[in-house]
Amino acid sequence: QRETAVEIDEPGVATGLAVTGAGGEILFVEAAALPDGESGLQITGQLGDVMRESAQIALAHVRSHAGGLGLGDAVTDRPYHVHVPAGATPKDGPSAGVAMTATLASLVSGRRVRGDVGMTGEITLQGKVLPVGGITAKVLAAHRAGLAEVILPGRNAPDLDEVPDEVREAVQIHLVDRIEDALAIALEAPEALAA
Amino acid sequence: QRETAVEIDEPGVATGLAVTGAGGEILFVEAAALPDGESGLQITGQLGDVMRESAQIALAHVRSHAGGLGLGDAVTDRPYHVHVPAGATPKDGPSAGVAMTATLASLVSGRRVRGDVGMTGEITLQGKVLPVGGITAKVLAAHRAGLAEVILPGRNAPDLDEVPDEVREAVQIHLVDRIEDALAIALEAPEALAA
Amino acid sequence: QRETAVEIDEPGVATGLAVTGAGGEILFVEAAALPDGESGLQITGQLGDVMRESAQIALAHVRSHAGGLGLGDAVTDRPYHVHVPAGATPKDGPSAGVAMTATLASLVSGRRVRGDVGMTGEITLQGKVLPVGGITAKVLAAHRAGLAEVILPGRNAPDLDEVPDEVREAVQIHLVDRIEDALAIALEAPEALAA
Amino acid sequence: QRETAVEIDEPGVATGLAVTGAGGEILFVEAAALPDGESGLQITGQLGDVMRESAQIALAHVRSHAGGLGLGDAVTDRPYHVHVPAGATPKDGPSAGVAMTATLASLVSGRRVRGDVGMTGEITLQGKVLPVGGITAKVLAAHRAGLAEVILPGRNAPDLDEVPDEVREAVQIHLVDRIEDALAIALEAPEALAA
Amino acid sequence: QRETAVEIDEPGVATGLAVTGAGGEILFVEAAALPDGESGLQITGQLGDVMRESAQIALAHVRSHAGGLGLGDAVTDRPYHVHVPAGATPKDGPSAGVAMTATLASLVSGRRVRGDVGMTGEITLQGKVLPVGGITAKVLAAHRAGLAEVILPGRNAPDLDEVPDEVREAVQIHLVDRIEDALAIALEAPEALAA
Amino acid sequence: QRETAVEIDEPGVATGLAVTGAGGEILFVEAAALPDGESGLQITGQLGDVMRESAQIALAHVRSHAGGLGLGDAVTDRPYHVHVPAGATPKDGPSAGVAMTATLASLVSGRRVRGDVGMTGEITLQGKVLPVGGITAKVLAAHRAGLAEVILPGRNAPDLDEVPDEVREAVQIHLVDRIEDALAIALEAPEALAA
Numbered sequence A, B, C, D, E, F: 001q002r003e004t005a006v007e008i009d010e011p012g013v014a015t016g017l018a019v020t021g022a023g024g025e026i027l028f029v030e031a032a033a034l035p036d037g038e039s040g041l042q043i044t045g046q047l048g049d050v051m052r053e054s055a056q057i058a059l060a061h062v063r064s065h066a067g068g069l070g071l072g073d074a075v076t077d078r079p080y081h082v083h084v085p086a087g088a089t090p091k092d093g094p095s096a097g098v099a100m101t102a103t104l105a106s107l108v109s110g111r112r113v114r115g116d117v118g119m120t121g122e123i124t125l126q127g128k129v130l131p132v133g134g135i136t137a138k139v140l141a142a143h144r145a146g147l148a149e150v151i152l153p154g155r156n157a158p159d160l161d162e163v164p165d166e167v168r169e170a171v172q173i174h175l176v177d178r179i180e181d182a183l184a185i186a187l188e189a190p191e192a193l194a195a
């Protein structure tokens, strides 16, 4: 049962793009901030060691660059939990880094991630977005799942040649080299405060 | 010696539905809050890593969504212990997530879980209820154990075709997509305070 | 060198019943409360993972139900140590749960466990006593070791058919379904305070 | 290069008796109290898991029974280190329990362990001394190393039949069932305070 | 996709030189200081145990020698994170020690590491720079990636015989025996404060 | 590239003697005190478990005997780091114990270890110096590396028969049974304070 695009109601969820033996698919990356305790990171979803490190990098980037990400002076000194359903499916690799960072930035800023945007890309501690594999399958999966836009690493531009024209016309593609650019696209504007 | 439905006398116990090589059966998920110490989660019952992660997800969801779950401003900054008897039987898989969340929500809110309701379903950190396997065997086991109602994931609706009519008539089935809906069914009303 | 019944001089020791390849035998479960430090549980005696979990469950039950166990408002926020001699003999299984709970309840309440009472049974976090194996061998061992009474899980009643009549006449058998009932039998009355 | 009896100049060293493939020998058990930090136990000397547990049991006994051991109201809430030279020789088994307890009791009380007394025996958390193996080889080794007295578990009395008469005449043997009795023999009197 | 020299915009990144089965290449070593929490070091990038120890040595050197490194009285009592992209590529060996130290010294001092300087060398806790392998391949890689200068261990001087003359003319080579000398070359001057 | 004797400029480095498949050699043992944090010991240099325990023993001895070592009332309640270059070379065994203790005593006291003195020997928690292997190869290596004096365990005296006369004449040999005696030789006098 593959996931499809959904309206996202609260901060702390982003839509990632993955590749499995059966082709591309979308997956959701969830995060929660625990109400108190020592700062730290709990990770679930049967993630392999590379993907666990991605979550650590994403959180360290958000914590050390909160100002530069335009997140205000959010309090990040709390324990966080990152989960990637489905819970019994093993997952690995660095390409969920952008989605993990978006999820955590969403949670910290209180701004929702847009539900019609999928994203893939490795992130570095300093916020660079590095190229990943499976671009064609991922864009096709985004289209199939009903996403309107996808965010890809700039250095993956050559891979877009393989994406069919009709898909490229239906899905708006953003190429980014820095996580700030991905967040500017993916995060919704702050909620207007009720007067 | 299979378990059967029991009257539940105190908060912190819920009735789950499981599948083993010998068919479906019910199991009890227990939780306790330790009187003090650092927040954390101790897990027993020879649970495999997927099921241990389910318990972590359930607790993180309850801790980060206590308000939205209608649990009042319960204090959740304590150590918790989750146990699934029998203690020597290895168990694994994500499908006890709903029962684990119900158990912890019960404990935190002081509202008992109804003893005549069985439940199965994977939970995500944001409270979505995801489909699980073994639906027919689980509903049959619930019936056999004397349960009056069962809570199942909405996305498992197609699996109900396999459940015999006489069982469907005897057992009331609730399909839910969110943990809030499961808790609304499973938790008893708060005890009236003595005047 | 098998153990035999002894007079128990101080709180924190209970007599369990075990089964080995060589038949039943009694064993002692010891506990100590360390004078200060973070709450926690140190376990020794070459215990396997199921038996280690039994000790965790026993302590969590005592800590979360101290009031209901009639233990007064004992302070349980200390580190505990549970040991099962002999130190070089590997041991495993859930059936020492009742003895472990009795040992810890004794320590916390300052009431000695009766030295002429043996006990076996799995315990759950909520205090249910679940059935265990080897009942006949255990009752025979209790008799051989000179114990006057044994506490067994209620759901093991059918196994008593196998116990020889002369043993059943010599040893008083208590069947219990809840740990409170086991403790009511096993713990001595509080010491009278000197006037 | 086997060890021989030595004059012990400071608290925190006791003489144990061990058996190896090459026969019995004596070994020294050393302990130190670290000047500050969280209470805990660091263990070195390539000790196997049973012997590591012996050190944990010895420290827990001393910490929880300091009053009953006649050690005054010593402060035991510090980190301790137990070492058994030689550092590259793997060692295991429960029989150093009495020597470990004597070493720690010495350190805590400031009373030296007598250098002419060797000791062997398993200890339990409540202070019972349990029988161990290799009694004949150990007593011979004590004699060969120049020790004047040895402390053995009372339940090992039958093993003394195997010890040659001339050794039994040369070495004074103490049989003990409780650690208090071992400590009464092994610890020197407190230093007289300078007036 | 090999990395090439880049302008470095912020403190906490240095350019290292590595050797793989496919020849030499440059890699970036990133560091971040987390805003609060216990001092410690989180390491990502699928680093092997020798390379993880290099990061520990680098941080311990910076923390214990902050004054001597001319870093002012920087506050180093915070958690640090070191990452070496790409995240899915296993890496090991001691030769990134100099780059790791430069990255951390940069972060602590707020001075950027020059983007046109590559570096290789093992570091010791006291700041010595020890020789490493693959010097020729590393210098060739630095040249190919567009770096203007490289820092090498002094004890690797004999290896420079293998570097082609045209490369030695294009790339300025610094031989250093102490980390202070490497930092004097690699770190940019402090930013002038706006008046 | 073997190490040779060097002038030691700051406290926290000592010269050890080791034996490898290729004969004896000298190695440096480095230590650093981290500016703050919980007391503890970080160990690097690919040390095996016996050598790691040596470092723990050395630190515990220094911390528990600071007064008796003539180190004044140094503050030892800090985290320490011990490193033995080269970082990628696995090392093991107890014979660096004396050098580790000298390094740490140097660091704590602020007195440098003499750079022309090599040392080998196992240390116990109470400060005894135990014999080690490879004495001949170690003394030859000390001579070859340009060291003027070596410190050896007293119980290794018989091994000196194997050392050639010309080496014994060139290198001054100290035999010690206690770590205090080794430190009295190895540590330089305290720096005179500038008036």
Ligand SMILES: [Ca+2]
Binding pocket: A036, A037, B039, B077
């Ligand atoms: Ca708290």
Ligand SMILES: [Ca+2]
Binding pocket: A048, A049, A050
């Ligand atoms: Ca892996």
Ligand SMILES: [Ca+2]
Binding pocket: B036, B037, C039, C077
């Ligand atoms: Ca507490």
Ligand SMILES: [Ca+2]
Binding pocket: B048, B049, B050
């Ligand atoms: Ca698994």
Ligand SMILES: [Ca+2]
Binding pocket: C036, C037, D039, D077
């Ligand atoms: Ca304390």
Ligand SMILES: [Ca+2]
Binding pocket: C048, C049, C050
């Ligand atoms: Ca097991």
Ligand SMILES: [Ca+2]
Binding pocket: D036, D037, F039, F077
């Ligand atoms: Ca402290």
Ligand SMILES: [Ca+2]
Binding pocket: D048, D049, D050
């Ligand atoms: Ca073992």
Ligand SMILES: [Ca+2]
Binding pocket: A039, A077, E036, E037
């Ligand atoms: Ca904090």
Ligand SMILES: [Ca+2]
Binding pocket: E048, E049, E050
């Ligand atoms: Ca390795």
Ligand SMILES: [Ca+2]
Binding pocket: E039, E077, F036, F037
């Ligand atoms: Ca601090």
Ligand SMILES: [Ca+2]
Binding pocket: F048, F049, F050
């Ligand atoms: Ca080893």
